[in-house]
Amino acid sequence: MLAIRRSKLEKLKELGHEPFGGRYDTTHSPGGLQEAFAEGLSVRVAGRVSARRDMGKTLFFDVSDIGGRMQCFLNAKNVPEEVFALFRDLIDLGDWLGVEGETFITKTGEPSIKVTALTVLSKALRPMPDKWHGVSDREIKYRQRYLDLMSNARSREVFLMRSRVLSEIRRYLGNLDYLEVETPMLQGVAGGAAARPFETFHNALGQPFYLRIAPELYLKRLLVGGFTKVFELNRNFRNEGISRRHNPEFTMLEAYQAYGDFEVMADMVEDLICHLAETFCGTLKIEHKDEEGLVVRTIDLSRPWRRTPYRELLQQVDPQWWEHTPEKRRERCAELGVEISPGMEDYEVTQQVFEKKIEEKTFDPCFVTHVPTELVPLAKQNRADGRVVDVYELIINGVEISPGYSELNDPNVQRSRLMHQAGEETQNIDEEFLLALEHGMPPAGGIGIGIDRLVMLLTGSESIRDVVLFPQLKNRE
């Protein structure tokens, strides 16, 4: 098959066509013309030949790109013989073409271009995937995403929506006077979260670096510097397991607002996510469907969203949970079918119960507030109850979508909390960050939003690999 395509390529050259083209100025994209369609327009449209229906002296073909398709009509009577023969004999499904002609509507009502001239833009030497099923082999979808995109409308929709969601988040925050910034991805100390980092090495500096696991400690330095509303929307890296919900590199939004607190930020996140759902899904009741198109779950984003303290949620699992001794709590785990390991601290035991019995079963939005201090070293402690911090963790669709804090800005408390978390490993403390706090950070509310999980929620995707263009896979060898 390759050989046949190559011989067509040679014939194109013999006939004076450059098979890998060049600049081609268009009046419309295929999808753009579809939207702005009127009869009798002179147009130039380019795209990949995605279908052809050959009727002898007449033939139809579609040109398409990520944004849509347009039917073209080629008739032996309307064009010079060589133009007709060029398409008929040398153009295959998958080739890129520039098409010039006039718009009209066919007998069957299809908006079309009556072709008068063709320009070869690129010859495809390999065939397109199955025109009806597309590619469904997961490995091919992920390793050769372009084949997935050119053959599966659903994938195109997901990634178009992802792109538009990112733009809309930037626009939304910009309207609120947030400034977008970029902070280091190569960090000397990987701070801002508890996760194993990727390690690397800078040769000229002779110094090890870590790929960031969070931008938080740098964004807070910017609060110290006087940025009062600031966000970063970019990649984090965590050297941990890969699963349906985890990719080693993932996209995170972090935003900080001076003089705010976690409740101000919860209000904003609630409004932002509802805005995105209304804009891109047209509804706050999002239906997730299975392969057959049957609705398996409906997520209701109607406001106001539930806000419930961590303490109360555990009482819903076991009313006596907080009265139990640590030993009794471990016993209850066995009864509840929650697996724990012997080395776990008491608060970790409770957190396991939270994750298995509450988080995984919560699909409609819930802000879990006031979680135990040990779980969040970077948030302010609650004034009335120092055992908890002033934070929320937003659960939707059984996963944490967004954390939000009243940010800790007391340098002394911050130091002791980080020391406590680091234990023996004091080299993991970002002294430069503590130095910045000593210069004075305004009180602030901060949030993170896991963008991949948000896009999964909005598109009804069951796997993070279906919303990341090139998910991490093992090398072939």
Place this chain on the structure above:
RNA sequence: GGGCAGGUAGCUCAGUCGGUAGAGCAGUUGGCUUUUAACCAAUUGGUCCUGGGUUCGAAUCCCAGCCUGCCCA
């Protein structure tokens, strides 16, 4: 890391009890001047994931490995 499922033509997939490797689409050839998964006829195309083993004979049974997916940790 553990368990389960899968890997067959470019793509989507069948393959019975271990007995010559199959279909649809794509491709090729021919026909057809308004089709839209166009249609009709003919036809090409295989490292059956890899490597061992059992057997007269392996896509099929056994062992090891690779890759993917799902579940668990």
